[in-house]
Amino acid sequence: MTMIKELITNDEFVGFYLLKELELKQTNTSPAKDYFDLVLCDASGQLPAKYWDVKETERDNFSPMTLVKVQGIVQLYQEKPQVKISRIRNVRDEDGVSLTNFVRAAPMGATELLEVINKVIESISDPVIRDIVGFCVDKVREKLAHYPAAKMHHHAYFAGLAYHIVRMLEMGEFLCKQRSFLNADMIKAGIILHDIAKPEEMIAHLGVVSDYSIQGKLIGHIAMAASWITEAALRLELPLDSEQVIGLQHLILSHHNLGEWGSPVQPQTAEAVALHHIDAMDAKLQMAEDALSATSDKELWTQPIRGLENKALYRTPLL
Secondary structure, eight states: OOOGGGOOTTOEEEEEEEEEEEEEEEOSSSSOOEEEEEEEEETTEEEEEEEOSOOGGGTTTOOSSEEEEEEEEEEEETTEEEEEEEEEEEOOGGGOOOGGGGSOBOSSOHHHHHHHHHHHHHHOOOHHHHHHHHHHHHHHHHHHTTOOSOSSSSSOSBTHHHHHHHHHHHHHHHHHHHOTTSOHHHHHHHHHHTTTTHHHHEEEETTEEEEEOHHHHHTOHHHHHHHHHHHHHHHTTOOTTSHHHHHHHHHHHHTTOSGGGTOSSOOOSHHHHHHHHHHHHHHHHHHHHHHHHTSOTTOSBOOOBGGGTTBOOBOOTTO
């Protein structure tokens, strides 16, 4: 079977794929005709797809997060590849394919990732910071083992959030050694807590986000995480105006840097400046890595990457 990353323009193919997204729409023609707007994916990447002239008997046959067998051709639409589906059906038992084989996962196992995070929490020397971090992590510990870090842009796969945290912790450890004026406990805590409410912000299954929760739409992960720190302080009988509580809340509230990116305040401590740039660097490098890994070896350029100013990346000859 041809993997999605290997599909290029004009390729005709037949294969099994995960139906990640599905929406029934109508054309602008008269009379209007039903069609499916879909996203197909496997462990190597994803592609948008269209299935035109949906029959009335097919309207309710398909649903997101299920496996389908597809026959189609790759075409260009607005300079981007898109699949035109000619035939589609649901997977049958005799096909012998499993959903887990089509789900992308972090390159490290979930158990290993959580062990790393737990060890870092234990290494926090300030007991107040350590207890607050432990309280917040316990709220989502089960989901942390499999949740993505985002719906689309970066680490959008099984255990992606835990992987994002671990890679950031590696950067944070290096920076704290290089810049000894940084408070290592606050850096560790900020990294672990900056996206800790993502599992409550998003609704995900096997690392694929289907929607945002009501809390996610109305409050968002930044505000939720800041409120969890307040809740932790109250439960642990800590002063709400303590340096640790205010410092941790500032890290969370400022880590997106700008109001248009979701942060109500900008970084105003050295640790907050460091956290923002550690987060941005890991996210952007992951976008680059994902785009390169999802691009066929036959192609020199990736597709435009929205999180990188919508620029395509060139695959250098050494790669």
